[in-house]
Amino acid sequence: MSGHRTTSEGHPSPDTATDVVRWAVFSCVLVPLVLLWYGTSLAGATGTALGLAAVTAACRVLLRRSEQSEARLLTEEPAPPLAEEQPPHRGHRHRAGSGAHRGGRHAGGSAPVD
Numbered sequence: 821m822s823g824h825r826t827t828s829e830g831h832p833s834p835d836t837a838t839d840v841v842r843w844a845v846f847s848c849v850l851v852p853l854v855l856l857w858y859g860t861s862l863a864g865a866t867g868t869a870l871g872l873a874a875v876t877a878a879c880r881v882l883l884r885r886s887e888q889s890e891a892r893l894l895t896e897e898p899a900p901p902l903a904e905e906q907p908p909h910r911g912h913r914h915r916a917g918s919g920a921h922r923g924g925r926h927a928g929g930s931a932p933v934d
Contacts, residue, residue: 837880837883837884837886837887840879840883841876841879841880841883844872844875844876844879844880845876847872848869848872848873848876849869851868851869851872852865852866852868852869852872853865855868
C-alpha cells in the first residue's frame with residue numbers, strides 16, 4: 821500500500837504525513853461546499869478553497885522536508901566529540917569586571933541634585 825510504510829519488524833505503520841495531506845485536501849473540497857450550502861457567495865467559497873489549498877500545499881512541503889531531514893538524521897553516523905571541551909558559559913550574574921551596574925546607589929548620573 822502506498823499509504824503505509826513497513827518497519828524493520830514488518831508491522832505496517834501509518835504514513836501520518838500522507839494522512840494529514842489527504843484530510844486537508846478533503847477539507848479543501850468539503851468546506852467550500854458547506855459554505856455554498858449555507859448561502860455564502862460563490863466568490864467567497866472560491867476564495868476559501870484557494871486559501872485552504874495554499875495552506876495545504878505549504879504544509880505538505882514542510883512535512884516532506886521534515887521527513888527528509890529525519891531520514892538523513894537516522895542514516896548519518898554520530899559526530900565525533902570535540903577535541904577540546906569549552907568551559908560552560910556563565911550567565912549575566914557571573915560576569916567579571918568593574919561594571920557600573922553592581923547594585924547600590926550611583927554617584928552622578930541623571931538624578932537631580934538640590
